[in-house]
Amino acid sequence: MKIQDRTFxxxxxxxxxxxxxxxxxHKNGGYISIMDMNSEAGETLVKELGTEKAKFFEVDVTKTESIQTAVNETAQWTKSTGIELGGVITAAGVGFPGKIIDRHNEPLAMESIDFVLNINLRGTLDTIRLALPHMTQVTPTHPDGERGIIVMVASSAAFDGQPGQVAYAASKGAVASMTLPLTRDIAQYGIRAVTIAPSLFESNMTKLLSNKVRKSLxxxxxxxVRAGKAEEFAALVRHCIENSMLNGTVLRLDGGMRMPSKL
Structure with a gap:
């Protein structure tokens, strides 16, 4: 599927x-619907990309009504531009580490578990299900009848999570495991589903790591022997969109790294 003249x-x-x-x-000709909690960063990005091909929506992915409003407004935007919806990339996520039982024999607070699951898993599912009714109505532009793609973000923690990552690994493992059934649900509409599972990448979450932890990793x-770059992740997203044979799979993006059991 071509990125140019499609909305993502x-x-x-x-x-x-x-x-x-x-x-x-955007660089490859796509129109971008940016959904994020950080309105200042979102508006700054729109100014950088230009208002013709980028719109920002302040969205809390833990709230259905927030996602629904942004998706509906994105759909209206595609009608005004004539640039139909081509895909959804669910990159909103949090880490928030914590052992299931601490040194004081206290269990991890359910609020902490819910916080991670609600953003990483529920937010992913909710965004996808609300976007799909619009994607299924898209005019196929590919000889195969392809309409679009869902690209989800898991993590290497889905396979080899570290101590303190029970909630995080559960959320990302769920995203990885739902890739194939999602693929099977939406195949009849010409929509693909792919998940990328990055390891240690430079991001706001990894900036919080101490030098000791970083060296251990x-x-x-x-x-x-370095953390991945965000641009390398983005390049794989681009390839997932452009290569129609990528479907129903989880792609590890980790340079062969396997997370240790202890730091």
Whole structure:
């Protein structure tokens, strides 16, 4: 599927991996619906990209009505531009680490678990289900009858999470495991589903890591021995969109890294 002259929803599109993705798709001719909580960063990005091909919507992905409003307004925008919806990239996510039982024999607060699950998992599902009724009505432009793509974001923690990542790994593992059934649900409409599972990437979350933790992680890296760059993630999103044979799969983007059990 071509990126040019298609509209793409990017949640978490004002920072980190989502920001890099929004810029990459825009650079390749896409129109970008940026959905994020950070209105200042979102409006700054729209000014950078230009108001013709970018719109910002302040969205809390834990609230259905917030997503619904932004999706509906995005759909109205596509009608005014004539640039139909081509895909959804669900890059909104949080880490918020915490062991399931702490040194004082206290269980992890359910509020902390809900916070992670509601953003990483519920927010992903809710965004997809609300966008799909619009995507199924898109005019197929590909000889195969392709209408669009869903690109979800999991994590290497879905496969080898570290201590303190129970809630995070649960949320990202769920995203990874729902990739194939989602693919099967939407195949009849000519819509694909792919998940990318990055390891340690430079982002707002990884900026909080101490030098000790970062060095410990570098010891288990294969090649290259560094955190991934947001632009490398965005390049894979672009390839997922453009390569119609990528469907129903989880792509690890980790340089061969496997997370250690202890830091």
């Amino acid at each position: 929803i990017v949640t978490g599109g004002a920072s980190g991996l989502g920001l890099a993705t929004a810029k990459e798709l 570098e010891r288990v890296m294969e090649f290259p």
